[in-house]
Amino acid sequence: xxxxxxxxxxxxxxxxxxxxxxxxxxxxxxxxxxxxxxxxxxxxxxxxxxxxxxxxxxxxxxxxxxxxxxxxxxxxxxxxxxxxxxxxxxxxxxxxxxxxxxxxxxxxxxxxxxxxxxxxxxxxxxxxxxxxxxxxxxxxxxxxxxxxxxxxxxxxxxxxxxxxxxxxxxxxxxxxxxxxxxxxxxxxxxxxxxx
Amino acid sequence: xxxxxxxxxxxxxxxxxxxxxxxxxxxxxxxxxxxxxxxxxxxxxxxxxxxxxxxxxxxxxxxxxxxxxxxxxxxxxxxxxxxxxxxxxxxxxxxxxxxxxxxxxxxxxxxxxxxxxxxxxxxxxxxxxxxxxxxxxxxxxxxxxxxxxxxxxxxxxxxxxxxxxxxxxxxxxxxxxxxxxxxxxxxxxxxxxxx
Numbered sequence: 320x321x322x323x324x325x326x327x328x329x330x331x332x333x334x335x336x337x338x339x340x341x342x343x344x345x346x347x348x349x350x351x352x353x354x355x356x357x358x359x360x361x362x363x364x365x366x367x368x369x370x371x372x373x374x375x376x377x378x379x380x381x382x383x384x385x386x387x388x389x390x391x392x393x394x395x396x397x398x399x400x401x402x403x404x405x406x407x408x409x410x411x412x413x414x415x416x417x418x419x420x421x422x423x424x425x426x427x428x429x430x431x432x433x434x435x436x437x438x439x440x441x442x443x444x445x446x447x448x449x450x451x452x453x454x455x456x457x458x459x460x461x462x463x464x465x466x467x468x469x470x471x472x473x474x475x476x477x478x479x480x481x482x483x484x485x486x487x488x489x490x491x492x493x494x495x496x497x498x499x500x501x502x503x504x505x506x507x508x509x510x511x512x513x514x
Numbered sequence: 515x516x517x518x519x520x521x522x523x524x525x526x527x528x529x530x531x532x533x534x535x536x537x538x539x540x541x542x543x544x545x546x547x548x549x550x551x552x553x554x555x556x557x558x559x560x561x562x563x564x565x566x567x568x569x570x571x572x573x574x575x576x577x578x579x580x581x582x583x584x585x586x587x588x589x590x591x592x593x594x595x596x597x598x599x600x601x602x603x604x605x606x607x608x609x610x611x612x613x614x615x616x617x618x619x620x621x622x623x624x625x626x627x628x629x630x631x632x633x634x635x636x637x638x639x640x641x642x643x644x645x646x647x648x649x650x651x652x653x654x655x656x657x658x659x660x661x662x663x664x665x666x667x668x669x670x671x672x673x674x675x676x677x678x679x680x681x682x683x684x685x686x687x688x689x690x691x692x693x694x695x696x697x698x699x700x701x702x703x704x705x706x707x708x709x
Contacts, residue, residue, distance in 0.1 A: 337653040378657040382667035386614070403634055404599010409607040410662035416611030419581070439598055457687070458532040462573040467605035472577035492652070 326358040327509045329502075330389050330418065333398025334408040334492065336362050344493060351495060355502040356509075360388050389417055394508070396501045397474075399429040399466055399481065400491055405439045407466060415470055424477040426504050428497025429465050430486035436461050479504040521553040522704045524697075525584050525613065528593025529603040529687065531557050539688060546690060550697040551704075555583050584612055589703070591696045592622040592669075594661055594676065595686055600634045602661060610665055619672040621699050623692025624660050625681035631656050674699040 329352055335344045345361030352359035362385050369377040389395070395418040402408040407429070418425050431438070439459045464471040465481045474481055482501055486494040524547055530539045540556030547554035557580050564572045584590070590613040597603040602624070613620050626633070634654045659666040660676045669676055677696055681689040 334652070337655070339651050339653070374657045378659060378663040379667055379670070382663055382671070385664065386668075389615075402599075402601075404597075404601060406597075406599060406601070406604035408662065409601035409604065410664040412604040412607035413611035413614070413662070413664045413668070416608035417615040419608070420584075420612040420615035456534050457529070458534070460532070462569045464573060467603070467608065468573040468577055469580065469605040469608045472574050473581075473608070475574070476577070 326353075326356060327393040327505070328360050328391060329357045329505065330392040330395040330414065331359050331361045332395055332411045332414040334400070334402045334411065335398060338492065348495065348498060351499060352502060355499075355506060357394075357502065357505065360392050362388065385414070386417070389414060390421070392418070392423065394418070394424040394426070394505055396498060396505070397425065397427040397470075398492075398498070399427045399470065401429070401431060401438060402492075405435065405441070407470070412467075412470060415473060419473040419477075424479065424505065424508050425474050426477065426479040426482075426501035427466075427470070427474045428482035428484070428501050430484055430491045430494050430497060431465075432483050432485045433465075435459075435464055435466055478508050521548075521551060522588040522700070523553045523555050523586060524700065525587040525590040525609065526554050526556045527590055527606045527609040529595070529597045529606065530593065533687065543690065543693060546694060547697060550694075550701060552589075552697065552700065555587050557583065580609070581612070584609060585616070587613070587618065589613070589619040589621070589700055591693060591700070592620060592665075593687075593693070594622045594624040594665065596624070596626060596633060597687075600630065600636070602665070607662075607665060610668060614668040614672075619674065619700065619703050620669050621672065621674040621677075621696035622661075622665070622669045623677040623679070623696050625679055625686045625689050625692060626660075627678050627680045628660075630654075630659055630661055673703050 331348050335341055338344055342363055345363055349359035349361060367380055367384060397411050397415050399407040415425050436459050462468055465483055471481050482497040484497050526543050530536055533539055537558055540558055544554035544556060562575055562579060592606050592610050594602040610620050631654050657663055660678055666676050677692040679692050
């Protein structure tokens with residue numbers, strides 16, 4: 320019997336965990352990751368039993384589980400698509416930083432083609448939150464990047480690039496074209512993993 | 515001559531780096547940190563000479579410098595005040611995750627009293643970005659927290675709490691009441707540091 324092939328574990332970070340069909344989306348990402356030679360690890364994989372717990376303890380267990388999963392993963396792919404503002408989901412940004420500090424490769428994709436600079440101008444002129452309108456003199460990063468430089472450079476220094484695609488029609492959060500491109504980037508970093 | 519007293523180094527994360535008077539704000543934070551027995555480390559401390567570099571190389575050097583500074587710090591205080599959307603600055607979220615992965619305490623404050631849940635509803639009903647309006651069925655975290663749970667739980671598990679204050683009048687980004695409270699929290703974690 321041949322030894323089981325090593326499949327690098329990839330943490331699948333992104334705001335999809337908030338979709339009504341999050342588990343289904345996670346399963347699809349894991350299926351695509353497997354085709355590329357990786358073991359996908361979706362945050363909800365823990366199947367935590369939280370029903371009888373208070374909110375604070377639920378939050379604590381989810382955090383603890385996800386930090387534990389990240390420590391067991393070899394790489395991360397982040398969905399950087401803007402979420403409730405100019406930038407990506409804050410939890411996903413936390414996770415990119417977490418894996419970067421551990422020295423593990425981070426890849427990322429966004430389903431908008433626009434620079435951070437363009438998006439930030441949209442939010443500043445909108446009435447979304449009082450804060451944005453009250454500080455017109457705050458500098459907007461101008462580095463031709465899709466996200467805050469700490470995020471995008473962490474991805475570049477990992478040997479990847481932020482993959483941008485123009486996605487519309489309500490598929491901004493779920494289109495997986497960029498995800499597949501990230502897997503291809505990770506294949507270059509983990510040679511011999513393609514099935 | 516007595517030995518120099520050990521002063522824990524605290525990385526000062528937050529979107530203040532984008533203010534026109536960022537260096538001044540950083541100096542003030544460092545002064546207050548020193549009064550509390552800490553050595554403040556503001557991202558701009560590097561005083562990088564970037565003038566003749568292209569944008570990509572500028573971004574790379576800033577990222578590299580800040581990651582290096584974080585690795586040299588004993589703790590982090592994050593300004594979690596919402597920035598261009600429902601959530602905190604993405605770069606700051608990255609840095610909270612980075613220090614969390616290194617096992618170093620993270621503290622944080624926000625200059626709005628509102629839960630993440632309340633703020634996310636504001637953004638979803640606004641025209642800030644097409645994305646927000648197009649996905650009405652995306653779940654909003656409901657854990658009575660000020661931020662995404664990965665951020666807030668990382669702070670709680672560090673032995674701190676997310677400090678909330680109601681600040682208005684254009685001082686949302688600069689009021690330092692919460693920052694002082696975070697320093698008091700870190701003093702409990704580094705006993706004997708009070709000057």
